[in-house]
Amino acid sequence: MTPVLRIDLEAFDHNLRRIRAVVAPANHLLVVKDDAYGHGVGPIVRRAFEQGVRWFGAFDVETAAAVRAEAGGSARIFAWMVATDDEIAAAIDLDLDLGVGDPGLLDEVARIARAAGARAKVHLKIDTGLHRNGIRPEEWDAALLRAREHQDDGVLEVVGVWSHLAEASDAEDDAAAAVFDAAVQSAVDAGFHIRLRHLSASAASFLRPVFRHDIVRVGAFAYGIRPSGGPDESELGVRPISTLSARVIAVEGDRVRIGIGALHGLPSSLAGRVAVGTPVGMRPLVGIGAMESTVERWREALVGDEVVIFGAGGPSATDLAEAIDTIGEEIAVRVSPLVGREWL
Numbered sequence: 001m002t003p004v005l006r007i008d009l010e011a012f013d014h015n016l017r018r019i020r021a022v023v024a025p026a027n028h029l030l031v032v033k034d035d036a037y038g039h040g041v042g043p044i045v046r047r048a049f050e051q052g053v054r055w056f057g058a059f060d061v062e063t064a065a066a067v068r069a070e071a072g073g074s075a076r077i078f079a080w081m082v083a084t085d086d087e088i089a090a091a092i093d094l095d096l097d098l099g100v101g102d103p104g105l106l107d108e109v110a111r112i113a114r115a116a117g118a119r120a121k122v123h124l125k126i127d128t129g130l131h132r133n134g135i136r137p138e139e140w141d142a143a144l145l146r147a148r149e150h151q152d153d154g155v156l157e158v159v160g161v162w163s164h165l166a167e168a169s170d171a172e173d174d175a176a177a178a179v180f181d182a183a184v185q186s187a188v189d190a191g192f193h194i195r196l197r198h199l200s201a202s203a204a205s206f207l208r209p210v211f212r213h214d215i216v217r218v219g220a221f222a223y224g225i226r227p228s229g230g231p232d233e234s235e236l237g238v239r240p241i242s243t244l245s246a247r248v249i250a251v252e253g254d255r256v257r258i259g260i261g262a263l264h265g266l267p268s269s270l271a272g273r274v275a276v277g278t279p280v281g282m283r284p285l286v287g288i289g290a291m292e293s294t295v296e297r298w299r300e301a302l303v304g305d306e307v308v309i310f311g312a313g314g315p316s317a318t319d320l321a322e323a324i325d326t327i328g329e330e331i332a333v334r335v336s337p338l339v340g341r342e343w344l
């Protein structure tokens with residue numbers, strides 16, 4: 001009796017429609033890093049493509065290759081963690097949109113594209129204050145000059161400018177957006193035709209309309225994961241798409257044991273802090289072991305009863321996250337490959 005993660009693809013469709021309606025006319029780039037936040041990159045990309053999604057955010061080249069295999073040549077795939085020569089070569093071969101946040105990397109991309117006889121599509125990243133890679137504002141104009149030379153040589157084209165917001169406070173995000181706007185303006189002044197500006201992830205794309213620009217990079221809300229401490233699913237108009245459940249494997253005294261534990265991806269700090277869904281309602285999660293956990297017993301409990309750790313009939317992933325000061329994405333991506341996936 002192994003635990004299972006059920007993924008409701010109709011709820012996923014609903015979220016994709018909702019995101020499209022909210023962010024239009026901006027395009028939705030669906031972020032599928034970390035195996036589509038644990039939901040399975042293959043089935044998620046296939047479904048999203050059927051639903052009309054044409055932009056995917058892959059993070060690394062390995063994920064990008066999986067997206068290309070599912071979605072085919074017409075999808076645009078953005079990857080922003082490309083560092084080694086082999087990764088750059090593979091990225092060019094896969095015709096990816098490359099996020100470049102380092103002037104040195106720009107030269108590498110140009111060199112490898114030249115050797116391949118290709119023209120790389122580049123999105124330059126400005127560091128707007130997050131200091132998580134990105135070209136520093138004081139280096140931006142020099143980087144534009146370098147990019148200009150490479151573009152004139154025909155080995156790359158700067159198609160976009162992008163950055164990432166901290167989403168910690170509106171004031172910080174406003175300051176970051178001002179740096180971003182100035183960087184875009186400099187690129188335009190330098191003669192680039194910047195068609196793709198992107199800054200926002202889930203929260204900002206819903207809550208800060210002026211930050212939407214041409215593309216929003218949305219992961220969490222597509223999977224129905226609400227922000228910690230933020231608006232709930234009904235206010236956002238999205239639905240959780242996955243349910244993690246396990247079965248009762250023993251009934252003992254005032255506890256039941258269920259067949260899921262830390263090795264399946266349950267953070268052990270959840271023990272004693274949350275309640276999970278049982279056939280008679282929510283019951284405290286008492287302890288978390290390696291492969292099993294314990295839940296407070298309900299009177300009629302039987303071996304084989306289903307207990308919902310998160311999802312329909314239980315708490316949400318973000319409810320769990322809030323109990324241990326993290327974010328719902330973290331709960332979702334920690335669900336181990338030991339847990340079977342079912343796509344419904």
Ligand SMILES: *Cc1c(COP(=O)(O)O)cnc(C)c1O
Pocket residue numbers: 031033164200201202203217218219220221329
């Ligand atoms: C993960 C990620 C996103 C998506 O963030 P969500 O809050 O899950 O929508 C967007 N952009 C970048 C650069 C990311 O790393």
